[in-house]
Amino acid sequence: MNFLFAVFSQTFRNLLQTWSAQLLTLLTITLSVLIFVFFYLIYTNVLHVGQQLDDDLRLIVYLDEEPSKEMQEEYRRKILKFDRVDKILFVSRSEAFQRFADQLGEDRDILSDMPDDFLPSSIEVYPFRTLDTLTKIKRFSDYLMTLPGVLKVQYGREWVERFYTFINLLRLIVILSGTLLILTTTFMVANTIRLTLLGRQEELELLRLVGASTNYIRMPFFLEGAIQGMVGSTLGLGALYLLYNWIKLHLAVSSLMLVFEFTFFPLPVVLIIIGISTLLCGSGSFSSTRKFLQL
């Protein structure tokens, strides 16, 4: 009988003997993982939506006159003086007219009587797509208004601010549910192991007396915790997958689902979540045995 076989058979015997306490712990881990991955899935999907929308995040600076080459350089220099940006585009009156006509498509005829310079020229400023940008965007807009020849600065301020507030809130929920996951799993597993240890004092004393090695005594408890973490997180993710499919099936016709692609975690993320839960629960039980087993 080798070490691993002895430890595994000991572990499964322990699990069977204390199945009711183990079941309760498993349920807690499953629920904690489910809460965490539920919010994490929403967060990752909303972030994905955010990235799609961010492509349109820009400040449009309307000018009263068409800037010359020198003026364009001057504007560029002044904009970059405030902050680094992704790109700066100068749109002439005729380019603005052309774009408008393109947007109208088949209805472009209504522009036939209009002069091709009736729209103002503008500068399109594309900031870097970071949350830091949001905090600066208002000041950036105010700064751009101070530049000479600027009529108006436009950006979807309210929408952008609401969206980022929502993202920040989600991020907070994910962090909180992640913390909850860590605390509940380690605490519940450590507590179950502690109860198991108390219930098996006689056996543990006997094992010490017959010369069981420290690893022989400790490893089954570590494995118990790790198995709890692995099975619990797999069940939690499985439950989320069922929920995800149910939502997709019932909200398939929703306009939101048509616009944005709602996706599940890729396999590596699933494996990482299971791996981390396994490690957390294993270490929770290991710390409990270190504390309560005086070997």
Next chain:
Amino acid sequence: MVDLVKVSKTYLPDITAISDVSLSVNKGEILFLTGKSGAGKTTLLRLLSRIEKPTKGVVEVAGCDLSKLAPGKLQKLRRSIGVAYQDFKLLEDRTVAQNIAIAMEVSYTRASVMKMRTKKLLKELDLSSKYDTLASELSRGEQQRVTIARALSGNPDLILADEPTGNLDNETTAMVMDLFKYYNRRGTTLLIATHDESIYRDSDHRVIELKEGSIINGNTFPDDTVNDTAFTPEENDSAAE
């Protein structure tokens, strides 16, 4: 095999269990420890299995000073000592076979060997029918024999038996003593703490009498006639398997 040098053990607040005891036991010897209840027999055996540490003095088993032994070495040494406890220390929710197997599992003995040894020991102790019986369902005498079987199962170099025949009738006592002697002939050293005069009365082995923690009778050092042709542990293993 066993050496105690001026060993004392005092429990708080001021109860002396063992006082200044020096004793030596050779490999392959049988030594009987006798004396009334509270004489210090059990404490002496507890010191030898390092359940207790001495307040004073040195306890050596197989050349190792037990108070200086690192945890890993102590575990290894304990695997070579079989102890039949007075209070049995059986796991009541486990079967007889599982209780006996514990001593072998910690040495990672093969499952087939464990089963074979367990069956053999139970047969020798007339407990074959109890293989799958829960320990809690056994009589005191049967529990005592199971604890003896567990002590012998790992083919130990040293057996410490605390009142091994306390709950047994004459016939079963003789059976247990025959088994002890069989193991002794194969080289195992035995220390038997007992009240039962019948098991050492006609014996030619050393008998030490304790009273109030001190040796009051018997040779504390072995004769020169001690069995020097003891088997090595490796031979024990191969013979048993």
